[in-house]
Amino acid sequence: MKRFFFLLVAIVCIIESALSVEKADSVANSTELLRQIASPTVKRSWFAVPIGFYQEETSVGFGATGGYYFKSNDLSKISSISGSIIYTLNNQAKININPRLYFLNNQLYLTGNANLRHYPDHYYGIGNTVPVDDMLYTAQTYAINAQPFYLFNPQLMLGMYVGVRGERLLLNDSVAALRPYVAERYGDVGWDPYFMLGLGVQFAYDSRDNGFYPQKFSNFVKFSCITYQQALGSTYSFTSLTLDVRQYIPTWLGQVFAWQVYFDTRLGEQVPFQMLPTIGGSDMIRGFRERMYTDNTMFMIQAEYRIPIWWRLKAAVFCSVGDVFDIYNPSINRIKVGYGAGLRFRLNDARVHLRVDVAGNSEGEVKFYITATEAF
DSSP, X not given: OHHHHHHHHHHHHHHHHHHTTSOOOOSOHHHHHHHHHHOOOBOOEEEEEEEEEEETTTEEEEEEEEEEEOOBSOTTOOOEEEEEEEEETTSOEEEEEEEEEEXXXXXXXXXXXXXXXXXEEEEOOSBSSOOOOOEEEEEEEEEEEEEEEEESSSSEXXXXXXXXXXXXXXXXXXXXXXXXXXXXXXXXXXXXXXXXXXXXXXXXXXXXXXXXXOOSSEEEEEEEEEEEOGGGTOSSOEEEEEEEEEEEEEOSTTOEEEEEEEEEEEESSOOOGGGSXXXXXXXXXXXXXXXXXXXXXXXXXXXXXXXXEETTXXXXXXXXXXXXXXXXXXXXXXOEEEEEEEEEEEOSTTOOEEEEEEEEETTSOEEEEEESSOXX
């Protein structure tokens, strides 16, 4: 009952704050929908929204999310700087900043991420079976990456990846005493302080009419190859391969069917457990606790049906299937399934939406998510 109370408070805060961002439109609902789809001009805008939530792994959490969106005459290419700051009563703190900037008449695109975390969390081991271990640790992490792309045409782009990550764990005496057991069962990589420098190449094809909330028929494909090598200064050596495929299909009256296939793997003998692919969280098979299931490879297929309701309010229903596994010894006992529904509230002309989702999973659990971006 406590979860639903805090979720209700969060929804009220979100809607009330979002309504103050822009003056209420006086156009009819159908006219507003057509304007969202057809208008090529995006006004400069910003928003800052307080958020509150309750989850089993975080207890009560609160903070703010926001962004600044530059004026643009191209709805598919909108420069922005967004971010969030969150603190929970479990003493978890996160700061996240995401730039998305277009230069030189949209021929150069720069994206990236800066993330700082002081985050007490749980270690469940590695694998796709029901966890038998649960050890509490505190991670102190910084991660910064830059991803510049050159656009050969409005849809096709080739880019680079440069990123650094550093992390150390704070362990209580009881968990520190379990280090020999962890090393024997799962490996010991990631428990000592480490530094990683990643270099890579990326290819992307993006025909979406808008990167935040596509409403026309469009496709998105992105392939990344990033390597971390001791010869370049990293503590460990491995290579990351990621493939992300999405399609958006309008149906009728502004409704959209969207689907995604995602594959992520790590090739190498020594990968910090924090950098292994995982399912769960607000984007990857919603309904599962993030990092409860991790391994060197994950795959996921998810679909979502998005439905306009009234004015800026929309609804969505979704379902996803997938799992993690060891690519060197593949085995899946029972595939993971997540499903649920949620509400969306459009904040600006850039089609940025506040998202509130309630998700269940094949293990009988229920999770709540509040974010300022779509899952895909």
